[in-house]
Amino acid sequence: MIETGVPIRSMCLSGHRKYPLGSREETIRNRSLEIMEKAIDLAYDLGIRIIQLAGYDVYYEAGDETTRKLFEENLKACVEMAARKGVVLGFETMETPFMDTVEKAMEYVNKIDNAYLGIYPDIGNLKNASLLYGTSVNDDLKKGKGHLFAAHLKETVPGKYREIPFGTGHTEFKENIRCLYEMGVYRFVGEFWYTGDQNWKEDLCFASRFLRDKLNG
Known part of the structure; x- marks a missing residue:
């Protein structure tokens, strides 16, 4: 980071998809907490301020009241670990019904009630959720006012959440970014994927220009 002049200030933790906090299996739950502890230690060592959590109680199994209760219990332990560092x-x-809106995420933010837990919304995912529920992305974002740490800028199309090139989907970048600015959110991360294209450098440059235009608009 020092050599390149590009600091890392946030990270995405995806390991809880395979090892979810709400799993019925104790060994998996223990592994999820171990992953969380290591991620927090890494963030502390690198100066990373924010860890983005996947909003899943479970992923590869059906969720119910038991998985939600286990998720809440282990989430509390995770937040306490993070607060100490x-x-x-x-x-x-x-993209799943468990936590596909800011409103649903706020249920757990309010339950845990700790300053070290908030929301890092993905506005592309929220756009698809708005179609499912007949709601407004901006109205949903406002339900997290005071608890939004940053936002993912991602392109989506109806029913599809991954590998959509910027400028080809339906995400309302300028409207959502303006709403986030008004709530005091100023940290944004572009989310997109390498899909094997040999012109990946050009893709990166295009994504940078595309998102900077939205952020400056």
């Missing part, structure tokens, strides 16, 4: 945790709004 001064690292904040933010929920990503995901």
